[in-house]
Amino acid sequence: MSLETVVDDIEDEARARAEEIREAGEERAAEIVAEAEEEADRIVEEREQQVERQIDQEREQTLSAAKLEAKQQRLEARRDVLADVRDRTEAAIADLEGEEREELTRSLLDAAAPEFDDDESVAVHGRADDEELLTEVLADYEGWSFAGERDCLGGVVVESETSRVRVNNTFDSVLEAVWEDNLKELSDRLFEDE
Template identity: 65%
Template sequence: MSLDTVVEDIRDEARARAEEIREQADAEADEIIADAEADAERIREERLAEADRQVEREREQTLSSAKLEAKQERLAARRDVLNDVRDGVESEIAAFEGERRRELTETLLDATVAEFDGKDVAVYTRAEDIELVEELCEERENVEVDGEVDCLGGVVGESDASRVRVNNTFDSVLAEVWDDELKGLSERLFDT
């Protein structure tokens, strides 16, 4: 074998080995690229899924806020309607006249006087009803009008012999009835 042949065999062997190393490197590079692309796809899908979840959370929060705001506005509107109804009722009560006002005031005066068990009672009423209440007090013992009170009608009674103050005004009766009947009134007005 000549030296040229040996050199040529070594070169062929080196070329073959170099080709083998290149193929192996290409295979490893393809595998690394495939892994990187798979990782990139997985990361992209995770980010898309997280973005979808975030969008859904924000949509739910926005929807929840909108529902709460609508409910608050509906409640405020109902409260306004109920206030208008109460104002109307108060206006009608304040407008009671004649025998109707006299009967209601007398009933409330009798209930007030009964609370004091025969003791001297000072009563207060609205300015417009002072003459009526004075007239009613003349028919009763130990009862006299002592001044005015801001109310729709009726009386407030006090006694020096007792620390009790009895509020039998139209306002207090309305407040009690209003509290007792508010749910039913709301149901009738708003069909709930």
């Protein structure tokens, strides 16, 4: 074999080996590209899922916040309506006159009477506008007298120094008790459609 043939054989072998290496390199490069594309697809899919979850979470939070705000506004509106009803009720009570006012005042005095002994000196306080009415009604109660003004819608505050007893039978206190006892029922009736 001649040197030229050996060189040609070595060159052919080198070319074949180079071709094998190039093909193997291309195969490996194709595998790497395929793996990278798979990884990229997986990452994109994960990110899309994360974004969807985040969107869903933000949507839920926004919806919850909106529901809470609506509920708070509804409750505030209810409180405003109840406050208006209370104000109107107080105004109607304050405007009571004549026999109706006298009858209610007498019943409040009668309700307070058992708390005091018959021989006690009893002081009765009431609304300034009711002084004449109270003075007239108290003539029927021995030892009881009008003792001054009380800031209230009407009714009486009755007290005795000797027994240190005080009975608050003002229209305000009666309204407060009735209001508290019936607030749920009143609210249910006012807002039954909600």
